[in-house]
Amino acid sequence: xxxxxxxxxxxxxxxxxxxxxxxxxxxxxxxxxxxxxxxxxxxxxxxxxxxxxxxxxxxxxxxxxxxxxxxxxxxxxxxxxxxxxxxxxxxxxxxxxxxxxxxxxxxxxxxxxxxxxxxxxxxxxxxxxxxxxxxxxxxxxxxxxxxxxxxxxxxxxxxxxxxxxxxxxxxxxxxxxxxxxxxxxxxxxxxxxxxxxxxxxxxxxxxxxxxxxxxxxxxxxxxx
Numbered sequence: 001x002x003x004x005x006x007x008x009x010x011x012x013x014x015x016x017x018x019x020x021x022x023x024x025x026x027x028x029x030x031x032x033x034x035x036x037x038x039x040x041x042x043x044x045x046x047x048x049x050x051x052x053x054x055x056x057x058x059x060x061x062x063x064x065x066x067x068x069x070x071x072x073x074x075x076x077x078x079x080x081x082x083x084x085x086x087x088x089x090x091x092x093x094x095x096x097x098x099x100x101x102x103x104x105x106x107x108x109x110x111x112x113x114x115x116x117x118x119x120x121x122x123x124x125x126x127x128x129x130x131x132x133x134x135x136x137x138x139x140x141x142x143x144x145x146x147x148x149x150x151x152x153x154x155x156x157x158x159x160x161x162x163x164x165x166x167x168x169x170x171x172x173x174x175x176x177x178x179x180x181x182x183x184x185x186x187x188x189x190x191x192x193x194x195x196x197x198x199x200x201x202x203x204x205x206x207x208x209x210x211x212x213x214x215x216x217x218x219x220x221x222x223x224x
Contacts, residue, residue, distance in 0.1 A: 034189055072119050
């Protein structure tokens with residue numbers, strides 16, 4: 001019995017990425033914000049209590065679905081080591097050369113014994129448009145030019161209008177998140193389409209390199 005392989009896209013919940021908005025196959029939409037981190041431990045006790053209170057107020061004010069996502073990825077230290085090697089070659093002071101060389105060895109040994117992980121924080125804002133039941137074509141609608149080719153054009157315009165309305169709703173919700181997080185000293189920015197494609201590519205292809213992603217960006221845009 002022959003086994004028919006399916007394309008990877010068939011397993012993804014994403015239908016389209018357009019104008020910074022992710023449209024899922026179930027019709028719901030998402031925007032994703034990247035958020036900065038906060039070194040809570042370095043704050044005084046009063047500052048910590050104030051941040052907790054503000055964060056609690058922020059969460060209580062949200063009346064729409066929200067998801068927090070943390071991406072943990074092993075940090076690639078190779079570019080940093082190459083920078084150090086370049087500095088070592090350019091250095092003319094022998095004492096500094098020894099110190100740089102020892103520092104390089106320290107970094108290499110440290111990385112071997114300890115996994116250095118980078119964390120990136122995201123906030124996913126969702127919106128599900130209300131379901132509109134299509135009106136059956138009547139003789140009057142056909143007479144008015146809503147049937148045939150004209151009907152197809154009208155349907156496309158209606159979809160574009162619905163998308164723009166949904167995008168406005170998402171942007172308003174994202175603004176609420178941005179201002180709420182700003183009160184607890186966290187900055188957040190909305191990812192654009194290119195950044196979203198890169199994010200999802202890395203999530204579904206964790207072993208691939210950044211160079212490979214850039215070389216296949218055009219293919220990914222067409223696939224997603």
